[in-house]
Amino acid sequence: DITAVGLMVVGQEDNQAATFYVDDVQFAALPQNIAVDNFEDYADDLALQETWTYTKAGGPDGMFVYIDKTVSPPQGTSCMLMDVSMPEKWWYNTVRKTLADGAIDISKFVSLDFWLYGDAAMTPGGITFVAFLYDSQGRALRFALPAEYLSNPAWQKITLALASFSQEEWDTGYGTDTPDANPQDITTVGLMVVGNEDNQAAKFYIDDIQFACKGVTAAVSGAITENGAPLAGVTVYAIEQNSITTATSDADGLYAFNDLLQGKQYRFLPVKTTYDFTPGAVILTLLNTAY
Numbered sequence: 001d002i003t004a005v006g007l008m009v010v011g012q013e014d015n016q017a018a019t020f021y022v023d024d025v026q027f028a029a030l031p032q033n034i035a036v037d038n039f040e041d042y043a044d045d046l047a048l049q050e051t052w053t054y055t056k057a058g059g060p061d062g063m064f065v066y067i068d069k070t071v072s073p074p075q076g077t078s079c080m081l082m083d084v085s086m087p088e089k090w091w092y093n094t095v096r097k098t099l100a101d102g103a104i105d106i107s108k109f110v111s112l113d114f115w116l117y118g119d120a121a122m123t124p125g126g127i128t129f130v131a132f133l134y135d136s137q138g139r140a141l142r143f144a145l146p147a148e149y150l151s152n153p154a155w156q157k158i159t160l161a162l163a164s165f166s167q168e169e170w171d172t173g174y175g176t177d178t179p180d181a182n183p184q185d186i187t188t189v190g191l192m193v194v195g196n197e198d199n200q201a202a203k204f205y206i207d208d209i210q211f212a213c214k215g216v217t218a219a220v221s222g223a224i225t226e227n228g229a230p231l232a233g234v235t236v237y238a239i240e241q242n243s244i245t246t247a248t249s250d251a252d253g254l255y256a257f258n259d260l261l262q263g264k265q266y267r268f269l270p271v272k273t274t275y276d277f278t279p280g281a282v283i284l285t286l287l288n289t290a291y
Contacts, residue, residue, distance in 0.1 A: 036209035052095040059091035079207035086195035094192040117205035132190035139181035140168035161263030218286040221256035
């Protein structure tokens with residue numbers, strides 16, 4: 001219920017004097033989400049393939065993309081099918097889309113969001129899936145998805161915190177003055193798959209890719225027991241790169257974190273004097289709303 005703005009000065013010593021000039025006081029509007037693609041407006045597969053351009057590191061072609069209307073996407077009627085068939089391992093296959101309105105500064109946004117439908121028939125750990133953000137010079141930031149999301153045959157909301165993207169290894173400075181990817185000059189989004197073994201196949205469905213300007217929270221809860229009985233008074237630490245949050249198990253051994261950030265990786269560590277825990281710590285990348 002903020003109704004007024006004030007500017008105050010106070011002297012820390014007697015006989016203070018200064019002249020300050022102030023102009024253009026305003027509440028800055030938050031940026032709007034930027035839609036990368038909702039896959040609703042393509043006339044056919046060729047139109048999609050002309051927009052999401054395909055590149056590969058070498059070897060035989062290992063991925064094709066198509067418009068799909070069979071898996072009931074979470075919004076609209078269409079999504080993108082990434083049809084992966086890789087006879088040889090380690091060859092990167094990527095599709096990229098240039099942002100329609102030009103370069104963006106990702107520091108003004110919180111996450112890259114999209115929906116993913118995985119493939120239960122794929123070989124566990126057989127494929128790596130990476131989201132890329134390219135600047136105007138072709139340098140890249142990357143975020144590799146945890147493998148368990150790739151094999152889940154259901155629509156999952158994926159929220160990748162932009163602060164957690166890392167520089168792609170092939171274009172880092174290597175101790176020279178060569179700059180890394182510029183987060184203030186992101187022009188292109190890429191989705192890459194690579195086989196970790198020969199003869200990998202999978203079908204991934206993608207929908208509603210966007211840059212989000214508001215953070216989304218995730219809840220993590222669990223129970224701590226000793227020989228099957230609830231254990232109270234255990235402090236559980238949720239440790240992230242820039243923060244530490246704690247929760248304490250109650251009389252039923254239950255603990256809960258309700259406002260962690262989606263897209264971040266946390267290390268959960270239980271602590272109680274004289275106790276050793278198994279497992280001692282659990283690492284989770286929070287891509288869903290509840291765990």
